[in-house]
Amino acid sequence: MGKARSVGEDSPRAFLGRPSYEVAPQLLGSVLEHETADGVVAVRLTEVEAYDGVSDPASHAYRGQTRRNAVMFGPPGYAYVYFTYGMHFCVNVVCQVAGIASAVLLRAGTVVTGEELARARRPSSKRVADLASGPARLCLALGIDRALDGADLCDPASPLRIRLVAPAPPEAVAAGPRVGISSAAEVPWRFWLAGDPSVSAYRAHIPRKRKPVTSSQG
DNA sequence: ATTAGGATCTTCT
DNA sequence: GAAGATCCTAATG
Numbered sequence: 130m131g132k133a134r135s136v137g138e139d140s141p142r143a144f145l146g147r148p149s150y151e152v153a154p155q156l157l158g159s160v161l162e163h164e165t166a167d168g169v170v171a172v173r174l175t176e177v178e179a180y181d182g183v184s185d186p187a188s189h190a191y192r193g194q195t196r197r198n199a200v201m202f203g204p205p206g207y208a209y210v211y212f213t214y215g216m217h218f219c220v221n222v223v224c225q226v227a228g229i230a231s232a233v234l235l236r237a238g239t240v241v242t243g244e245e246l247a248r249a250r251r252p253s254s255k256r257v258a259d260l261a262s263g264p265a266r267l268c269l270a271l272g273i274d275r276a277l278d279g280a281d282l283c284d285p286a287s288p289l290r291i292r293l294v295a296p297a298p299p300e301a302v303a304a305g306p307r308v309g310i311s312s313a314a315e316v317p318w319r320f321w322l323a324g325d326p327s328v329s330a331y332r333a334h335i336p337r338k339r340k341p342v343t344s345s346q347g
Numbered sequence: 348a349t350t351a352g353g354a355t356c357t358t359c360t
Numbered sequence: 361g362a363a364g365a366t367c368c369t370a371a372t373g
Contacts, residue, residue: 189358264365311364
């Protein structure tokens with residue numbers, strides 16, 4: 130039994146083929162890697178959130194399949210990348226078998242490879258720990274955009290891939306409500322490595338102010 | 348340290 | 361048409 134161990138003895142895809150709220154805390158510590166012509170940047174995940182299309186009104190998939198969320202309804206182990214707030218991308222790991230939508234939003238991580246490239250992509254970040262301390266920051270640091278929606282995270286030859294590690298011990302993992310959502314705001318499906326400096330700051334959802342109305346053209 | 352407001356466009360109703 | 365799984369900067373204590 131001297132074999133190198135990943136998670137259990139199943140393939141990563143089988144490991145992921147469960148509800149996101151079970152998978153999420155076990156993804157902490159795993160490494161997400163993106164390789165481009167500019168080089169490789171990798172982050173060790175420190176903060177994640179579970180979203181479930183079946184039971185969770187906050188999930189993009191709760192109201193059924195659309196063009197945007199289609200990847201979530203496919204097999205596990207693929208990337209669901211979405212565009213939000215007119216300027217940011219966020220990336221999820223699809224869990225559950227085909228036909229059931231459930232995914233883990235990757236909220237933060239520590240850069241373990243390609244710090245120089247990550248800094249170039251995130252010039253406004255002062256501290257190293259802030260390079261990927263938020264879902265859109267993580268995507269920026271890694272150079273993830275729309276083109277990677279549907280990427281196979283379980284294929285080591287894929288430009289965007291994940292390396293699973295043995296789950297962190299339960300006492301290292303903290304849980305609490307998710308960030309920036311209005312419905313199901315109480316559900317404690319945000320998980321992070323307690324005390325890690327790269328974990329993003331908690332913010333409750335704040336509805337945006339409406340743009341001033343131009344009433345002159347009545 | 349904390350708060351408030353703006354940026355910007357896709358998505359679904 | 362309105363809100364959104366966010367981030368940055370400026371202003372204030």
